[in-house]
Amino acid sequence: MNNIIEVKNLARQFNGLTAVDHISFEVKKGEIFGFLGPNGAGKSTTINMLSTLLIPTEGDAAINSFDVLTRRDDVRKSIGLVFQDPSLDDRLTAEENLRFHAKLYGVPKEEYKKRMEEVLRLVDLWDRKENIIKTFSGGMKRRLEIARGLIHYPQVLFLDEPTLGLDPQTRAHLWEYILRLKKERAMTIFMTTHYMNEAENCDRIAVIDHGKIVALDTPANLKKQVGGDIISMTSNQKAELKNELEKRYKKEVKEKDGFLQVEVEDGEKFLPRLFNELTAKIDSIELRKPTLDDVFLSLTGRAIREEEASDKEHMRQHMRMRRRT
Amino acid sequence: MQFIQTIYTIWQREIIRYWRDKTRIVSTLFMPLMFLVIFGAGLSKTLATGNFGVDFTQFMYPGIIAMSVMSVAFFSTISTVWDREFGFLKEILVAPVSRVAVAFGKTLGATTIASIQALILLILAPLIGVAIHVAVIPQLVIFMLLLAFAISGMGLLISSLMKTTESFGLVMQVLIFPMFFISGAFFPLTAVPS
Numbered sequence: 001m002n003n004i005i006e007v008k009n010l011a012r013q014f015n016g017l018t019a020v021d022h023i024s025f026e027v028k029k030g031e032i033f034g035f036l037g038p039n040g041a042g043k044s045t046t047i048n049m050l051s052t053l054l055i056p057t058e059g060d061a062a063i064n065s066f067d068v069l070t071r072r073d074d075v076r077k078s079i080g081l082v083f084q085d086p087s088l089d090d091r092l093t094a095e096e097n098l099r100f101h102a103k104l105y106g107v108p109k110e111e112y113k114k115r116m117e118e119v120l121r122l123v124d125l126w127d128r129k130e131n132i133i134k135t136f137s138g139g140m141k142r143r144l145e146i147a148r149g150l151i152h153y154p155q156v157l158f159l160d161e162p163t164l165g166l167d168p169q170t171r172a173h174l175w176e177y178i179l180r181l182k183k184e185r186a187m188t189i190f191m192t193t194h195y196m197n198e199a200e201n202c203d204r205i206a207v208i209d210h211g212k213i214v215a216l217d218t219p220a221n222l223k224k225q226v227g228g229d230i231i232s233m234t235s236n237q238k239a240e241l242k243n244e245l246e247k248r249y250k251k252e253v254k255e256k257d258g259f260l261q262v263e264v265e266d267g268e269k270f271l272p273r274l275f276n277e278l279t280a281k282i283d284s285i286e287l288r289k290p291t292l293d294d295v296f297l298s299l300t301g302r303a304i305r306e307e308e309a310s311d312k313e314h315m316r317q318h319m320r321m322r323r324r325t
Numbered sequence: 326m327q328f329i330q331t332i333y334t335i336w337q338r339e340i341i342r343y344w345r346d347k348t349r350i351v352s353t354l355f356m357p358l359m360f361l362v363i364f365g366a367g368l369s370k371t372l373a374t375g376n377f378g379v380d381f382t383q384f385m386y387p388g389i390i391a392m393s394v395m396s397v398a399f400f401s402t403i404s405t406v407w408d409r410e411f412g413f414l415k416e417i418l419v420a421p422v423s424r425v426a427v428a429f430g431k432t433l434g435a436t437t438i439a440s441i442q443a444l445i446l447l448i449l450a451p452l453i454g455v456a457i458h459v460a461v462i463p464q465l466v467i468f469m470l471l472l473a474f475a476i477s478g479m480g481l482l483i484s485s486l487m488k489t490t491e492s493f494g495l496v497m498q499v500l501i502f503p504m505f506f507i508s509g510a511f512f513p514l515t516a517v518p519s
Contacts, residue, residue: 089338
């Protein structure tokens, strides 16, 4: 029972179009697992299947060792969900939204008060609990949705593009909460994103493209696949420096815009060595790590583009398709 | 017990939403009274030539109440379409609760709202000059509740199939108006070809 989510050969077609193409993966208890991919790659479809909203065309999936097809209510009790599109009742107050949720999930009355305060304080909305949702900003709504997803103490929290459409500051805050949840509750978090810098916070990432998982590893390992760290230097003793780098470290030195560039495997360890041993003078030095953007680019040959407007479009399409089935 | 609690929770939300929307309360009350005034004034003149036997307002008022129950009950089930459009339906659908309980909660919510509306109209009756015998009030209430429940159920069935509030509004008109007019609320049905 080390794996809280187990997915085998899961596939989903919409009118002959394959949205999710026979994917398999496991998520361990207590980890933040990220689904990274461009819009339309099949991220939301996968979440919908795992959360029993959508029936898979093929394959098996189990959450908390409950099958998503045969033990739906047990699966539903085990998970908390934060959808891509807002799903609060904006005519109710924050507290009423939480109470509605808690009652549907059978949270005992005595417990509810305590938990409500706990989750609202976690997302810093305790003093807004009597306010109608209509008056909330986008970021506050998101935070409340996370609080709502937590009030029944789920085993797994699903976050579908949790920071979509939020400003950078709110986004950073939200991440603080997510990381705190992992630390304090040892909660398993399954999230989708198409923001590369966010995916870096995950313990493991599955890169998904055209419904297929093209890579699955820790962010660090994924980046290692692409190549080493890049060190750029300037110096007024360029020739000596170049010579030294080539002779002593056997590195291939590239010259670019007046900078000397070398690729090394482990930049953090290489830099101190370089400073100790180098005789040529360096004026400035910069260490650049490969980003997940580079990873995605090298895996698929394309860069992820952010298309927020069409994202919603896509979701709607999925919703419509889902209803037809 | 979770079954009952689900019904109650869904029902309670419908009532809270109704109560917060004062415009809706006022306008749904205003509509039947407006019908009464307009039709009452217009039709009582034209129908006065016939041998009616009773005062036209007296004849029409029960029909107005029934009509109001029908339209309010039907309209209240629009909340399901709203929930779908605004994403709240997903919140309900991923909850570990019985779908039957959800449908019951929604139907009872609309039933309650329509019944409240009907009760208000019933209380207003003496003020408008409609005489209602005390003995028939329990019967009236029972029929109001039954009608409200039946129409709410039908409304929910339709709203669960609709994707947008616009289409729901249209379907509602198409279904509700024929029912109004052939119900006999506005004119005696004796003239209708059999």
